[in-house]
Amino acid sequence: MKRVTFLLLLLTFSSSFAIDGLALKPPMGWNGYDCGIGDSARVLAQANYMASKLKKYGWEYICIDDAWFEGTIPPGGPIIVDQYGRLVARTISAGSSRDFKPISDYIHSKGLKFGLWWFRGIPKTAYETNTPVKGTSYHAKDITDISTNALSPWLPQNYGLIFPHEGSQAYTESVVELAAQWGVDFLKIDDITYPYRPADIEAYRKAIRKIGRPMILSLSPGNTITTQQASHVSQYADMWRTTGDVNGNWDAILGVFGALKQWAPFSGPGHWADGDMLPLGSSGGGMNREEQKSVMTLFCIARSPLIWGGDLTKNTSFHDSLMSNEEVIGVNQNSDSSRCIFDRNGQIGWFSNEPGTPNHYLALFNQNSSVQNVGVTFAEMKLPAGESRKFRDLWAKQDIGLAVTQFSASIPAHGAKVFKVMPGATDIQHGRSTGYPISLSVRGNRLEVGNLAAGSPVSISVYTVRGEMVRAISVKSPGHAALIVDMSENRGGRMTSGRYLVRVRTGAREMRRILAVTEQR
Numbered sequence: 001m002k003r004v005t006f007l008l009l010l011l012t013f014s015s016s017f018a019i020d021g022l023a024l025k026p027p028m029g030w031n032g033y034d035c036g037i038g039d040s041a042r043v044l045a046q047a048n049y050m051a052s053k054l055k056k057y058g059w060e061y062i063c064i065d066d067a068w069f070e071g072t073i074p075p076g077g078p079i080i081v082d083q084y085g086r087l088v089a090r091t092i093s094a095g096s097s098r099d100f101k102p103i104s105d106y107i108h109s110k111g112l113k114f115g116l117w118w119f120r121g122i123p124k125t126a127y128e129t130n131t132p133v134k135g136t137s138y139h140a141k142d143i144t145d146i147s148t149n150a151l152s153p154w155l156p157q158n159y160g161l162i163f164p165h166e167g168s169q170a171y172t173e174s175v176v177e178l179a180a181q182w183g184v185d186f187l188k189i190d191d192i193t194y195p196y197r198p199a200d201i202e203a204y205r206k207a208i209r210k211i212g213r214p215m216i217l218s219l220s221p222g223n224t225i226t227t228q229q230a231s232h233v234s235q236y237a238d239m240w241r242t243t244g245d246v247n248g249n250w251d252a253i254l255g256v257f258g259a260l261k262q263w264a265p266f267s268g269p270g271h272w273a274d275g276d277m278l279p280l281g282s283s284g285g286g287m288n289r290e291e292q293k294s295v296m297t298l299f300c301i302a303r304s305p306l307i308w309g310g311d312l313t314k315n316t317s318f319h320d321s322l323m324s325n326e327e328v329i330g331v332n333q334n335s336d337s338s339r340c341i342f343d344r345n346g347q348i349g350w351f352s353n354e355p356g357t358p359n360h361y362l363a364l365f366n367q368n369s370s371v372q373n374v375g376v377t378f379a380e381m382k383l384p385a386g387e388s389r390k391f392r393d394l395w396a397k398q399d400i401g402l403a404v405t406q407f408s409a410s411i412p413a414h415g416a417k418v419f420k421v422m423p424g425a426t427d428i429q430h431g432r433s434t435g436y437p438i439s440l441s442v443r444g445n446r447l448e449v450g451n452l453a454a455g456s457p458v459s460i461s462v463y464t465v466r467g468e469m470v471r472a473i474s475v476k477s478p479g480h481a482a483l484i485v486d487m488s489e490n491r492g493g494r495m496t497s498g499r500y501l502v503r504v505r506t507g508a509r510e511m512r513r514i515l516a517v518t519e520q521r
Contacts, residue, residue: 020209023216023238024269025333026305027186029061029115034248034283034309038067039092040103042311049312051110057324058333061186061216062107063115063307064100068093071125071157078125079157084134084174085126087118104183115186115216116179120200121150121158122171134174138167152191163199172200173207180213188218193225193240198232205236218274218305221245222259230266239272239305248279248309249286250414253295254367257348260302261340267303268336274305281310281319289318290415293395294365296322297416300332301350301363327394328418331361341381347374347411351381360421362391366411375408381421388424388501388512393417402463404501404514424512438504438511439482447485447515449504452477456506460485463501470500477506 030046032038037046047062069087071079080088089098104114126140133139143162150160161168179187187208192200201219208215219233222241233240242259246252256275263273277283278299280292287295299306308323315323323329331352338352346367353360362381364374378385388402395417402424409417439450452458455476462471477483504511 020214020238020270022214022270023272025058026272026303027061027216027218027239028059028306028329028333029063029113029186030059030308030312031063031065031115031188031277033065033117034277034279035281035311037311038064040095042313043093043103044106046312047107047110047112049315051112053320054312054323055111057326057329059306059308059323060111061113061115061307063117063186063188064093065117065188066119066190068117071123078128079123081123081126081129081131083131085122085129085131085140085171086175086178087123100182100184104185108183113185114183115188115218116182116184117188117190118175118179119152119155119158119190120192120197120204121152121160124157124159127159133167133171134177136167136170138170140171143167143171153194155191158191161200161203163203169203169206172203173210176204176207176211176215179215180211184213184215186216186218188220190220193219193229193233194221194223196225196229196233198229201233201236222274222276227262227266230263234266234271238270239274241274241276243276246276246279247286248284250291252279253287253291253298256295257298257365257367260298260304261343264302264339267338272303272305274307275299275302277307277309279309280322281308281312282314283310288414290412292319292322294414294416296328297363297395297418298350298365300328301335301338301352301361301418303332303335303338303352306332325395325397327397327420331363331394331418335361342376347372349374349376349380354420358423361394361418362407362421363416363418364409364411365416366413369413371410371412373408374411375406377406378404383421386514390422390424392420392422394420401469402501402503404499438506438509440502440504440511440513440515442502442515447502448482449477449485450482452483452506454478458483459505461503463503464498 030050037043043064050059068089069079070090082088089100091098094100095102107114122140122144127144130139130141143165145160145162152158189204204217208217216238219237219240221244223244242263243256246256260273260275267273278295280295284292335352336355338350341351342349348365350363351360366372366374383389385405388404390399390402391407392399411417441448458475458477460473461469463469473485499514502513502515
C-alpha cells in the first residue's frame with residue numbers, strides 16, 4: 001500500500017510542481033519586441049485591439065519588452081536608477097509619472113493582463129553609486145558580481161548578483177515588489193538562461209512567492225539552454241525560451257521545429273517550453289501565408305506559449321484568422337502528450353491527445369519546396385488498425401472522411417494541416433448495424449446490399465483505407481432484390497483490387513464494413 005501511495009504522489013508532483021496555480025495552459029498574448037513598440041500610446045492601441053477582437057479566443061497578455069527604462073540600448077550610456085538601484089521607466093513608455101500603474105490599470109480594465117521585461121542582475125550605475133538595498137543594511141557593492149562570467153555579452157550596462165547572498169535576494173525581491181506595485185502579471189527576465197543561471201532563477205521565483213502577487217515567470221533567451229536543465233527549469237519557471245531570437249523568415253523557423261521536438265516531453269501545465277514570440281503579422285514579412293500558417297500550427301500542436309510579435313493594429317483578415325480559429329487554438333489550449341511521431345525527408349508529423357475523450361490531434365508538415373502528399377500510419381499514431389477514424393481539417397473547419405490503417409493529405413510547400421482524429425464506426429470490424437441488419441457483401445467488383453425496404457433512399461460511400469472517397473451513390477432500393485452496385489467505375493477511374501471501407505445508410509440504419517474488391521478484367 002505504501003508503494004502505491006508513493007507512486008500516486010510522485011505522478012501528481014511531476015505533472016503540477018511549482019505551478020503556483022498559474023499557466024495551467026500555455027499563455028497567450030502579445031509582445032512589442034519584434035515590432036519595436038514600447039511607447040505607451042501604441043501599447044494601449046494593442047490592448048484595445050486585443051480586447052475587442054481577440055480576447056474571446058484566449059489572448060490576454062499585453063507585454064512591454066526591453067528599452068522601456070531610462071538609459072539607452074548598447075552601446076549607449078549609463079542606465080538611470082532609482083534610490084534603490086532599480087530601473088526607472090522612460091516617460092515615453094510610462095508617462096510623466098514614470099509609473100506603469102496607470103497603463104496596467106487600463107489594460108486590466110479591458111479584462112487583459114500586463115507583462116513587463118526585466119534584466120537579471122543589477123545596473124552598473126547602482127554599483128558605481130553604491131545605492132542601498134531596500135529594507136536591508138546592504139549596498140550595491142556588497143551584492144554585485146563584477147567578474148567576467150557575471151557580465152552580459154549584449155547588455156554591458158549590467159553586472160551580476162552574488163548568490164547565495166541575502167542582500168542579493170533582497171534586491172531581487174525589491175525588483176519584484178516594484179513590478180507588483182506597477183500591476184505586472186507577467187514578468188519576463190532576460191539574459192538569465194544564456195548561460196543558464198540556476199541561482200538567479202530560483203531567486204526570482206522565491207521573490208514572486210514572497211511578494212505575493214501572482215506573476216507568470218518567463219525566462220529568456222534560449223540560445224544555450226538544453227534539456228539537461230529541464231528538471232530545474234520546470235520547477236521554477238512558468239515558461240522558458242528554447243531558441244535564440246526567431247526572425248520572420250522560414251530558415252529561422254526550421255530550427256524551432258527541432259527545439260520544440262526536443263522539449264516536448266518536458267513541457268506541461270505550469271512549465272511550458274517556449275518557441276519564442278510568433279514572428280507573424282507585421283513581423284512575419286519574410287514568410288508567405290502557408291509558412292505563417294505552418295508556424296501557427298507548430299506552436300499550437302507543440303503547445304508552445306502563443307505570444308504574437310506583430311503590430312496587432314496592422315493585422316490583415318488573414319492574420320486575424322490565424323489568431324481566431326478556435327478549433328486550432330483549442331489544440332494548443334486543450335490537448336496533452338504532444339509529441340513528434342515522425343520526421344523524414346522534410347515531412348513531419350505531430351500527435352496529441354484530447355483529455356477525457358477518445359479523440360486526438362494530428363498535424364502534418366511539409367518543409368520541402370514543392371507540394372507533397374504526407375502520410376501517417378495508424379501504427380505511428382498508436383491507433384488500433386482496423387478501427388476507423390474520422391478526420392476533420394481544423395483550419396478549413398471541414399470533416400474530410402474516414403481512414404482505417406493509414407491517412408494522408410496533400411500539404412503545400414512549407415505548409416501544414418492540422419486534423420482532429422475521432423472514432424469512426426464502432427461496428428466496423430464485425431459488421432454490426434443499428435435497427436434491422438443490412439446485409440452487405442461483395443463479389444469480385446460487384447457490391448450487393450440487401451435487407452432494404454422497398455423504395456427507401458439508400459446512400460452508399462466507398463473509401464480507401466487512407467480515407468479517400470472513391471465512390472458516392474444515392475439511389476432508391478428496388479426492394480424485391482438486393483441492390484447491386486458496379487464498383488468498376490469510380491471518381492478516379494477503374495477501381496483496383498484492394499480493401500475498401502463501405503458505408504451504407506438508409507433511414508435510421510447504417511452499416512460499415514471493410515470489404516475486399518477484386519478487379520474484373
